[in-house]
Amino acid sequence: MAEFEGQEKTEQPTGKKLSDARERGQVAKSMEINSLAVFGSGLILIYLTKNYIGDKFYYFARESFNSLNNIELTKAVVQTYAIKWVIFFFTLSLPVLIGVTVVALISNIAQVGFKFTPKALEIKFSRFNPVNGIKRLFFSAYSFVELSKSLVKLFVISLFTYFIISKLIEDTTKLVDLSIEDTVSFMLDSFFSLTWKIVLFFTIIAGVDFIWQKYKFKKDMMMTKEEVKEELKQTEGDPLIKSRIRKQMVLAARRRMMKEIPTADVVITNPTHVAVALKYEMEKDNAPKVVAKGLDELAQRIKKIAAENNVPLYEDVELARALYKSCEIGDEIPAKLFKAVAQILAYIYQMKKLRKQRSII
Numbered sequence: 001m002a003e004f005e006g007q008e009k010t011e012q013p014t015g016k017k018l019s020d021a022r023e024r025g026q027v028a029k030s031m032e033i034n035s036l037a038v039f040g041s042g043l044i045l046i047y048l049t050k051n052y053i054g055d056k057f058y059y060f061a062r063e064s065f066n067s068l069n070n071i072e073l074t075k076a077v078v079q080t081y082a083i084k085w086v087i088f089f090f091t092l093s094l095p096v097l098i099g100v101t102v103v104a105l106i107s108n109i110a111q112v113g114f115k116f117t118p119k120a121l122e123i124k125f126s127r128f129n130p131v132n133g134i135k136r137l138f139f140s141a142y143s144f145v146e147l148s149k150s151l152v153k154l155f156v157i158s159l160f161t162y163f164i165i166s167k168l169i170e171d172t173t174k175l176v177d178l179s180i181e182d183t184v185s186f187m188l189d190s191f192f193s194l195t196w197k198i199v200l201f202f203t204i205i206a207g208v209d210f211i212w213q214k215y216k217f218k219k220d221m222m223m224t225k226e227e228v229k230e231e232l233k234q235t236e237g238d239p240l241i242k243s244r245i246r247k248q249m250v251l252a253a254r255r256r257m258m259k260e261i262p263t264a265d266v267v268i269t270n271p272t273h274v275a276v277a278l279k280y281e282m283e284k285d286n287a288p289k290v291v292a293k294g295l296d297e298l299a300q301r302i303k304k305i306a307a308e309n310n311v312p313l314y315e316d317v318e319l320a321r322a323l324y325k326s327c328e329i330g331d332e333i334p335a336k337l338f339k340a341v342a343q344i345l346a347y348i349y350q351m352k353k354l355r356k357q358r359s360i361i
Contacts, residue, residue, distance in 0.1 A: 028217035037107035275299035
């Protein structure tokens with residue numbers, strides 16, 4: 001975010017930021033691991049099939065060279081042999097290509113897991129900006145690191161190639177006495193003598209690069225304190241709005257509670273600071289329920305509404321406090337308070353019964 005630029009990134013990346021980055025295809029991935037996997041697997045596959053490849057080359061070359069004395073070189077013949085060579089190389093290399101492709105996919109999945117991210121495939125026209133392109137290419141730390149790795153790899157490969165080829169030049173003088181099969185075998189062995197050393201060096205480079213990419217990705221994903229706060233607002237909502245919503249919910253619950261007070265059987269008070277309204281319906285309830293409760297000013301309002309609706313008020317300091325602490329609105333009273341509440345309700349019912357009798361008389 002533009003407004004947070006220049007601030008120090010001291011906070012670890014949140015799960016949301018990492019998830020969003022993954023959706024955009026931004027993950028800690030080493031291309032050197034992929035290169036090593038492709039190069040190494042290709043080398044192993046060729047090594048495992050070298051006898052098969054050598055035999056195929058031998059028979060194909062012998063067939064081609066034996067027929068040179070018996071054919072007339074025309075455009076059609078050259079085209080025919082060109083097509084045969086293309087098909088030959090394609091069929092010979094197809095198993096290796098398939099194996100390398102599979103290994104390349106596995107190396108990617110092993111590093112970052114499997115997840116299809118359409119956002120990573122979106123065309124970003126900002127990437128076509130030549131100025132930004134030049135900056136990324138020549139003036140970024142990433143370009144410098146990549147250039148350094150390439151130069152080191154080129155130097156080491158050149159060094160290995162020089163020492164090995166200088167030795168092979170001496171050995172090639174013996175090729176005149178070898179058969180085609182032995183010549184092909186010599187070439188393959190020489191190739192592997194060079195490449196296994198290169199693979200060993202690539203392994204070191206890939207390991208270092210993997211650690212570097214993990215470190216760089218973690219550093220790039222670091223957040224400022226303001227970014228964390230802003231993201232928290234986006235994911236959980238603005239604290240001010242949440243506070244207003246909670247306040248509205250409390251007010252709505254309080255209005256519902258006040259409507260229940262006229263239906264209560266008794267309001268137990270302490271007498272000035274606590275008020276708890278109880279209701280008991282024998283046919284429906286297992287025990288009396290708390291339909292309203294409050295402290296101080298709210299307790300006074302509960303008592304006032306109760307008095308206006310002829311709901312009896314009963315003063316019991318300890319019982320009022322116990323009910324307030326142990327029960328929420330809508331809860332049945334706990335078993336340990338059954339006896340005390342039952343005595344009060346019995347007294348209330350008896351008083352109501354007496355009033356009815358007096359009104360009849």
